[in-house]
Amino acid sequence: MNTIKIHCYIVFIILSITVQIKSQICEKTPQYGECSTNSACGCFHVAGANNGTGICGFRWPTCSRLELCNSSDNSCSQLNTTCVQHP
Numbered sequence: 001m002n003t004i005k006i007h008c009y010i011v012f013i014i015l016s017i018t019v020q021i022k023s024q025i026c027e028k029t030p031q032y033g034e035c036s037t038n039s040a041c042g043c044f045h046v047a048g049a050n051n052g053t054g055i056c057g058f059r060w061p062t063c064s065r066l067e068l069c070n071s072s073d074n075s076c077s078q079l080n081t082t083c084v085q086h087p
Helices: 001-015
Strands: 043-044 053-056
Touching: none
Parallel strands: none
Antiparallel strands: 043 053
């Protein structure tokens, strides 16, 4: 029983670790469309872009980790970030 608890904690710790990556650009791809060989990734359209340009990223981000964009100009308050459409 203790072994199972330890394994659960290890998995939780591994899943909790986050890393910053340089995301790839996806062009002429539908919102959430395939943009990587990783099936968990999808194209998030850049806010304000009307040509289907987006950033390839994890399709199911944790909502509590997302921040709203500045609605007047689609800018982000956090450095090195891009505002994307995600309802």
